[in-house]
Amino acid sequence: MTAVRHTGAEGFLQRFEGLRARLPGRRLPWLEALREDAARAFRAQGLPTRRVEAWKYTDLRPLGEAGFEEALSSIDGGQALPAAHGGGARAVLVDGRFRADLSALDGLPYAAGSVAAALPGLEGRIGAVAPAAALPMVALNAMLFEDGLLLTVPAGVPGGVLDLLSLASGGARPEAFHPRHLIRLEAGASLTLIETAMGPEHDGTTLHNPIYEIEVAEGATLVHARLQQEGRQGFHLSAVHARVAAGGTYDNFTLVAGARLTRNEIHIALTGPGASAHMNGAQLLAGGQHADTTTYLDHAAPGCASRQTYKTVLAGRSRGVFQGKILVRQAAQKTDGYQMNQALLLSPDAEMNSKPQLEIYADDVKCSHGATVGEIDHGQLFYLRSRGVPEAQARSLLIQAFLQEAVEGVTDETARAALGAAVSGWWEREALA
C-alpha cells in the first residue's frame, strides 16, 4: 500500500488534547477509550493525501492549513429560523450542539433529542455502525464530537416528517464542529428526515464534520434528504453509515450546493434479504467550489436492490468528483444493482472526475453502471430556441430537467418537493450572479 502522508492532522490532535477534559461524557470510561482509539487511528492515518487511492481527486490540504478552533455558539432564541418542510416537528443544532430551546419535538410518537444528554446510556451504540478506524473523518468526529441528534422510532410507528436544521454561527476565527447523529428505526417503522445545513451568514470559515449512524430494521423505511447549503468558506466532511435489515429501505438524497470543499461519503450495507437502497444526489457547483460524493454500497444478502442516480452541474472553476462502488458478495445472489452518474459542464474551466466501480463475486446478478460527462446538448438547446425560448431560459430549463431525474428518485413527496425547490433556487441564483 502507498504510505499515508500526514497533513495538518497535528492541529486536530492538539485540539483534542486541549479539549478532552471538557468534552461531554468525559467520566464514561467506554467513551474515553473510544475517543482514545479514534485519536490513535487519526494519528496513524492523518488527513489523507491524494496519494491515497480513495482521495485521488480531493485534496484536504486547505483543511489542514485552516487551524480550526472550538465553535462558540452565538445564535440565540430570538433569531428567525427558516420555515420547516414538514408538519412542524423540528430538531435544531447550532454549531453541532442540540438546542432544545429552538427545537419543536413535543408530542411526537417517537423519541428525539440530544446525544450529549443521553451519553451514559449509549455505550455500544456509538461506533456500532460507523467504526472510528474506518475513515479519517469518522475518526476525527469520534475524537471531538460533543452532541448530535438521537432518534429512535419504535417498531411499527409511522414517524411522519422531521426537519433537522443544522446551523453554523461562524466567528472571526475558523471554527469546527463534529456532530454525531444516531438514528434507529425499529421493525416496520417509518420516517422522513429532511436536513438543512446552513450558515454562517458572513464569510466565516467553518468545518462541519457530521457522522450519521443509521440502523433500519426489518421492514422499516427511512427517507433521508440532506440539503447542504453552507457558506462558501466552509468545509464539509461527512459520512453516512447505514445498515439496512431484511425488507427495509433506506432512501438517501444528498444535495450539495454550499461550502468551498465538500466530501460526502455514503456507506450502505444491505444485510438482510430483500433490503433496498436508493441513493440519489445532486452537486451544484460554481466559483471555486470542490465537491466529492463517494458512495460504497455493500450487497451482503441475497435478493437486494439498489438504485443510484447522481448528477453534477459545474459552473465557474468548480471541480466535481463522483466515486461509487458497488460490492456484491458471494452470498448476494439475485442482486439488482444500478448506478448512474452524470455531469454537465457549464464552463470551460470546470472539471469533473468520476470513478464508478463494480466488484462482483456472485454470478446470478444484474448490475450495471453508467457515467457521462459533457456540456448542454446543442440539439436540445436549438429545439427550445427555435420555439422562441430565450437562450438563458432554455439553458435553465435543460439544467433543471437534467437534475430532475435525480430528484424524481426520491420516494417521499415532501422530501422531493423540498429538494426540487432547492435545486431550482440554486440555478436562479447562479444565473443571476
Next chain:
Amino acid sequence: MPAVTETLETVQSVTDSGYKWGFETDIEMEFAPKGLNEDIVRFISAKKNEPAWLLEWRLKAYALWQKMEEPTWAAVKYPPIDYQDAYYYAAPVQKAKPKSLDEVDPELLRTYAKLGIPLKEQAILAGVEGAGDSPSDSGRMPIAVDAVFDSVSVATSYKERLAKEGIIFCAISEAVQEYPDLVRQYLGTVVPQGDNFYAALNSAVFTDGSFVYIPKGVRCPMELSTYFRINAKSTGQFERTLIIAEEGSHVSYLEGCTAPMRDENQLHAAVVELVALDDATIKYSTVQNWYPGDAEGRGGIYNFVTKRAQCRGRRSKVSWTQVETGSAITWKYPSCVLLGDDSVGEFYSVAITNNWQQADTGTKMIHVGKRTSSTIVSKGISAGQGQNTYRGLVRVAPTASGARNFTQCDSLLIGDRCGAHTVPYIENRCMTAKVEHEATTSRIAEDQLFYCRQRGLTQEDAVGLIVNGFCREVLKELPMEFAVEAQKLLQISLEGSVG
C-alpha cells in the same frame, strides 16, 4: 436449474488438458548467469553487439528500476517475485546468424510447425510450388512472421518482399545494427525508461522483439506478425516492439504467444511502442495464449506488459484489439495518447479468466488534440475461480475541444466462485468534450441456454455460441485468420467450466 448444476459440476472437474501448446522444445540453449545486476545488463548489450548509447540507455533504466517499487494497485494476488531467481537471457545456440530458414535449427522449425506458425514463405508469392502448404493457404494473403524464441528472434519471413516497398520488418536487435538512427529516434519516446516498474525492467534487459517501419504513403501489403514463444525454464521474456507508421501509411500487426506447461511461474514483461504520424493507421491485434497454469492454479505466465501508442499526427489512428485467454496473471493496459487533432484511438478487448487466472486489464485514452475520439469495448468473462478486472482511464485535457469517448464494459460470470470487477476512471477538463461510459455484469441467461439446447446443441456448444456472441463486437475487429483462431481459443479456454 439443471444447466447451472451441470455448469458447477464441470467447473469442479476442470483440467488443463485444453492447453495444447504446452510442450517443451529440447534444444541446446545458452544462458546468461542467473540473477540481475549491472553486469547482466552489460552482458545482454554485449551479446547483441549494441552501440554505447544503447548500453547507457539500458543502464539508466536499470538504475531507475532499482529505485522503483513494484505496483500493488491492481486487483491481482501473487507471491513476491524474486527477481534474482531468473535468467534474463536465454537463446538457442547458433553458430552464425542463419541466412535462410534452411540454416535454422530443425528442432526450432518443428516447434513452430507444431504451433501452426507458418515460417515458410508461401509458394504463392515466391512463385514456386510449395511442398507441404495446405491447399487452403494458397488463395490467401500471406502473413509475414517474426518468430521470437525466448530471448532472440530466430527467423523473419518475407523481409525481401517487404523491403521492396521500403518497409522494414525485422528483429529489434537487427534494427539496432541496421537502422540505429531510426531506433534511437523513437525508442523510449512513447514508453520512457522510468514509466513504470515493469517498463523500467524491460528497458534494462529487453532482448528481442519486432521493429516495424512503414514509410510515407505506403500501405503494407500483408499482415505483419510476431510469434512469441517462451521455452526455457526459469527465464523471463522481455521483448520490445517498436512500430513507426509514417505519414499516410497503414499497417496491420498481429501478435501471438504460447509457453510450455510448468509448475513454476515465469515472467513476461514486454514493452510495445507505437508511433502514428499524420493520417497513418496502425492496427495492432493480440491473441495472448501464454500458459495459464493448471486447474489448481500452479504455474502459468505472469504477463506484465506496457503497451502504448502515440497518435502524433493529425487524423492518425491506432486500434488495439486483444483476446486474452492465457497467462496466470495479466496486467496490461494498451493505451493511446491522442496528440494530433482528429486522431482516433480504439480498444477492443476480450479477457477470459478460468480456473485460478487473474486479469487486470483495460486501457488509457488520453485526449489532448482537438476533436480526438476514442472507443473502448471490453468484454470480460470469468469462470472457475477466475478474477477479471477492467481498469481504464479516459482523460480529456482542456485542449481537447470537441473530444469524444464511448466506453462499454460487459462482464459475464460463469459459476459462483469467480469475480468480475469494473474500475473506470473518467477525468474530463474540457467543457465541449463528451464522455460516456456504461458497464454491465450478468451471467448466461437460462432462456438463451434453453433455446440452444432445445435445438439440439450440447451444453458446451451452446455456451460457446453464447460466449462468442457476447464477444462478437471485439472478434469482428480481428483480421480473419486471427478471428477464427480466437473463436476456437475462447471455446478451449472455457473448456470444463461450461459443461
